[in-house]
Amino acid sequence: MTELERYQQWCERAPLNEAGRAALAAMQNDETERKGCFGAELQFGTAGIRGIMGIGTNRLNDFTVRRTAQGLAAWLTSTELPQRCAIGYDSRHNSRRYAELCAVALAERGVHVYVYHELAPTPMLSFAVRQLGCGCGIVVSASHNAGIYNGIKCYGPDGCQMTDEPAARVFAEIEKIPYFLPAEKSFEDFLAEGGVEFIAPELWERYYETVLGERLATVPSDNLNLLYTPLCGTGNKPVRTVLGRIGVNVAVVPAQEKPDGDFKTCEYPNPETDAALNESYKIARETHPDLILGTDPDCDRVAVAVPVEGGFRKLSGNELGCLLLDYILGTMQKAGTLPADPVAVRSIVSTPMADKIAASYGVKMRRVLTGFKYIGGEILALEQKHEENRFVFGFEESCGYLKGTYARDKDAVVASMLTCDLAAALKREGTNLAEHMDALYSRFGWHEARVLSCELQGPDAMEISAGFMAQMRRELPKAVCGIAVTSVTDYQARVTRDLVHGTEEAVTLPKSNVLVLQLGEKGTVILRPSGTEPKVKIYLTAVDTDRAAAMKLLDDMAAEMSGYLPKNA
C-alpha cells in the first residue's frame, strides 16, 4: 500500500474524534506531515516498536497500539506458551491508556493479563513475567526519548525483550490485522470479570528483596549522601526504597520527583547526556552531595556524576560499566563467590577496556549486538544449560546494567544500589568514583570514548540513514587521523576483512547494520543507525597509555569523522 492509500484508508475508515479528523484533514495538502504519519508502518527496532504519538500508520496511537497488542496476542495464542501476559507502563502521556488498550486486546483472545496498578520500572515488568509464569509481557514506554514519543516493548516468556526471530513472528501477525477492529468490552469489564487483574503488592516486595539479594557490600552505605533524580519517571519509589534499605541518605531533585510526561526541566531524559543531570547540578551546587544519580523514565538506565573541583564529572556509560564490572568481579573473587567459568557480557559498541578488566580476573567478556535483549539472550542460553549462575554482569555503553538473572533487561534499581555501595566504600577509603575510574585507566590504558550522532529530520530519515551506511560501505576510509584501518567488520555481510593480511573471517553474531573499523591497537570507529531514534551514530574509541594523547586522538577522530555524518542535521 502506498502512503496515499494508507492516508485515504484512514480518512474513510478510522473512527476518529473531531480533533483526529481535523488533524487528518490538515495533512491533505501537507506532504511532509502526511509522509511522516503514513509513509511507513511502525517496525520493531532496537527496543520494540517506538514512535512519535499522533495519527497514522507510522505513529503511536490507539489504533497502532491495539493492533500491536492484537498481533502479540495472535502469536501467543498460536503457541504452547502459558496464556498469560504481564503489562507495565511508565510516566509518559498515554502510557497508562495504551497499557489498558493492550490489556483489552490480549484479554479478548482469552489471554489472562496482569497489569501493574501504578507506573513501574521496565525491569520490574521483566521480573513479573518470570514470577507470574507469563508467556509474554509488554512495557509501554519510549525509554529515554523525548516526551512526544512512546513505545511498546514486547517480552518473551524468559522476561527478555523479544529477539529478532520471535519479534519477526509477532510482526508477521501484526501485519495480518486490520487497524480498526473495535473492542467489545472495556478494561473495566475485563477487570470485573477477572480476565485482567492488577499485580499484587507482594510482588513489589519480592522484587525489592531480590534486588537486595544481589548486594555485595556487607555494611550499610549510610556514610553516603546522594542527590537522586527519577527524571519525572518510574524510579522514584523503587530506587528510594532500595537505597533507603541499604542506608544511603537520599535527597531528591524536587522538580523531577513526580511523574510528568512532558519531562519539564529534563526535556530529553537520556542518561547518556550530561543535560539529563542539569537540574541536579543546580541543586548539588547548594547541597554538596557525595554523588548524583539519575534514572531514566522507565528506570532501566542510570546516569551518575561525581562532584569534582570546579563542577561535576559525569561518568560515561562505559565508565560506570567498567567500575561496576571491576567492583563485582573484585568483590566476588575476594569473597570466593565468583562462579567457575563466569560470564560477563557487553555490546559490540561498548568499550573494549571492559575486556581487559575482565581478563585481569580470568574472565572472558562475551560480545553481543546492540540491544539489551541480546544480553538477556546470553542468560537464557545459560539457563537452558542450567548454568545461569555463571552470569555475573552485563552492560552497554548506553548506561544499561544488570547483575543477577531475576530480570532479563537492564535494571537501574540494582545498578543504583551497586553504584552507591561502591561509592560508599570508596568514600570510606577517602576517594571517589572519578578517582577510582582514573586508577583503572592508569592500569588498563586510557580508553577515551565518544559517540557522535546526527539527528535526521523529516520523513526521509530512514532513507538518509540507509544512504549514509551504503555510502560508508562504498567509500570506506583507509585511514582515520593518519592511522591505518587494520580490519573492517561488516555485521550486515557478517564478515571481518583483515586488511593487513588480506584474510577474511565469518562473523557469528546475527546480521545487523553495523560497520566496525579497527585502527590497530589505537582505537575503533563503529557506525550504525540508531534503532530507537531517527539518528545515525558513530562510536569512537581512542586508546593510549597517556591520557592527553588518548584525548587528543579522540578529538582528532571526532573532527575527522564528523565530516562523514549526513548533512540534513
Ligand SMILES: O=P(O)(O)OC[C@H]1O[C@H](O)[C@H](O)[C@@H](O)[C@@H]1O
Ligand atoms: O542506539 P539505539 O538503537 O538508539 O539504542 C539505544 C539503547 O536503547 C535501548 O535502551 C536498548 O536496550 C539499548 O541496547 C540501546 O543501546
